[in-house]
Amino acid sequence: MEVIIALLVIVIAIVLPGVLLYNRLVRKRNAFKNAFAQIDVQLKRRHDLIPNLVETVQGYMQHERETLTAVIEARNNAEQIRQQSQNAPGDPDSMAKLGQAEGSLGGVLGRLFALSEAYPDLKANENFQSLQEELTSTENRVAYARQAYNDAAMRYNNAVEVVPSNIIAGMFNFTRAAMLEFEDRESLQEPPQVSFS
Amino acid sequence: MTDSAFFNFAEAQARARRRTVVLVALFVALAAAIAAAVGALAGLLLGGAGEHTAAGPGGQTRMQPSGEALLTQFDTGTAVMAGLAVLSIILVTAAVRGLMLGGDGANVARSMGGTEITRDSSNATHRRLYNVVEEMAIAANLPVPKVFVIKHEQGINAFAAGNSPENAAIGMTHGALASLNRRELKGVVAHEFAHIANGDMRLNLRLMAMIFGLVALTVAGRMAMRSVLITGGGRRDQRAVLVAMAIGIALLILGALGVLAGRMLQAAVSRRREYLADATAVEFTRNPEGLASALKKIGALQQAERMNNAHGEEVRHMLFAEAVARRSPGLLATHPPLMDRIRALEPQFDPETDRVWRMPQKEMIRESRAELG
Incomplete structure (x- = not known):
């Protein structure tokens, strides 16, 4: 009888904290996955705006075919990678690819807006202005959603690595989540600076 | 352990709420102190006046022992009633104002x-x-x-x-x-x-409602004085007029001091919250x-x-x-x-x-x- 009770106590002493730690890991994993879903929403919005932008710009920027083609290619590439990474939040390979694709999309978009400075008619176009505003805002949303994702991923990673939850993480295959970094991200957050002097 | 890299919204709210509780307690203490002061004054002054008027119209109910000093006739019942009246003016006005200001x-x-x-x-x-x-x-x-x-x-x-x-x-x-x-x-x-x-808005609303309760006190004081000045004069008992005036002035001064203290408290809190x-x-x-x-x-x-x-x-x-x-x-x-x-x-x-x-x-x-x- 005593043996049974002792065994029971041991099992409870080990299993109960284990369950609590496991649940904590699951909650943190859900948190960063949810944060990634928020990025995905904003990236989709960004990608949806670009065809409209190219459509609007085309008529004005006849001599910039190359840039426009580069924008469309970068956009299509980024959209494809977005769809692939949609179901793989935190996967290092997906996050690296996504970061690179969005970074280069940001780069060519920046070039497009820089070139647009030379076309006063285009700049006066209301449609263009409102698209520019929407894109700027979407860049910011992506940036803030990415901030939230990286914070959530860091908290999850901490839980995966610290003692004792790392034991549970190892047993149940909780792997580290990768951060999402965009190259060239500083230039994305603000519209191009214009100087009249 | 806190998650330092991320703004912890729930924790900040909890902190703000704790601070609000402290402020409400401070305010109730202030209101209680004012109420006690007014109550004591009323007990002191009306204690004598009460005997005086009670003896006035009836005349035969109780004989006043001659030679007793006025100020020894402290009337505890009147003091408590007056104190409670003042406290309820402050707190009820503050609560009503708080409910009105709150919300959307x-x-x-x-x-x-x-x-x-x-x-x-x-x-x-x-x-x-x-x-x-x-x-x-x-x-x-x-x-x-x-x-x-x-x-x-x-x-x-x-x-x-x-x-x-x-x-x-x-x-x-x-x-x-x-x-x-x-x-x-x-x-x-x-x-x-x-x-x-x-x-912060909730905190500020609370503070404003509290100050409003103290403002109500000064209004009550002014009303007391005015009613005495209008109905008073020669017809009523000179002493009752003086007593009412004294209480009115006390309400006015204590209320105004309270309002000033409240405003300073509100401003100090607000400055910290801005940073x-x-x-x-x-x-x-x-x-x-x-x-x-x-x-x-x-x-x-x-x-x-x-x-x-x-x-x-x-x-x-x-x-x-x-x-x-x-x-x-x-x-x-x-x-x-x-x-x-x-x-x-x-x-x-x-x-x-x-x-x-x-x-x-x-x-x-x-x-x-x-x-x-």
Whole structure:
């Protein structure tokens, strides 16, 4: 009888904290996955705006075919990678690819807006202005959603690595989540600076 | 363990709530002290008067032992009743006022002359504002509040209203929209989001309701004095008139002192919350430069306006315009000095050489508009 009770106590002493730690890991994993879903929403919005932008710009920027083609290619590439990474939040390979694709999309978009400075008619176009505003805002949303994702991923990673939850993480295959970094991200957050002097 | 890299909204709210409890306790103690003082006075004065009048009309009920000093006739019953009456005036008025003021931020924004704007606004500056608000909602991890614009107001000013994140509203003057660029707008909106996240409006509303309770006391004192002056005179007992006058004056003085103490308390709390909101705003935007630049533009407008008229009071209070005194003296200022706030964000700030600090509003408007294409 005593043996049974002792065994029971041991099992409870080990299993109960284990369950609590496991649940904590699951909650943190859900948190960063949810944060990634928020990025995905904003990236989709960004990608949806670009065809409209190219459509609007085309008529004005006849001599910039190359840039426009580069924008469309970068956009299509980024959209494809977005769809692939949609179901793989935190996967290092997906996050690296996504970061690179969005970074280069940001780069060519920046070039497009820089070139647009030379076309006063285009700049006066209301449609263009409102698209520019929407894109700027979407860049910011992506940036803030990415901030939230990286914070959530860091908290999850901490839980995966610290003692004792790392034991549970190892047993149940909780792997580290990768951060999402965009190259060239500083230039994305603000519209191009214009100087009249 | 706290998650330092991420703004912990729930924890900040809990902290704000604890602080509110302390403030309410302080206020109740203040009200109780005032009530006790008035009660003691009433017991002292009416104790004698009570015997006097009781003996007056009936005449035969009780004989007063001659030679007894007046002041020894302290009437405990009257003292307690008077004290309770004063306490209930303060607390009930404060509670009623608190319930009236609380609630929907949109109502407050409308009462300040705000017009609501939405996502579909056709005005480019309004759409930029709405976008910035939605961006900051993501950064702050809060619901998107209602957004209001106060037209016809050229000064740079903004506010947040509403007593919970769910019914919050953010308002912005036309001057702020026209004079700030996107980066600065983001700093200001983040500052207002910080007030929402930190529960500052609720705190401020509580404080204002408490002060209102004390104001009610001074009103009661004035009414007591006036009724005596009107009905008094020769017909009534001279002594009763004097007693009522004394109590009225006591109510007036104690109430006024209480109001002053309350205002100073409110101002001190508000100043601390402004620094906190600036810090939280930087946490949201991860960029102190935009907010600092917006504060500099406010400073630039103040310098320009000071030449024309005395309109240069501290702006960007978080709630009612009436809560901000003109040319507020140090202890009653609801905001820390602009310079100190800028230096907290940008230690190397030098007003002598700073470009934004000396920018005329025309230049600001041109810069802001250029950004919209």
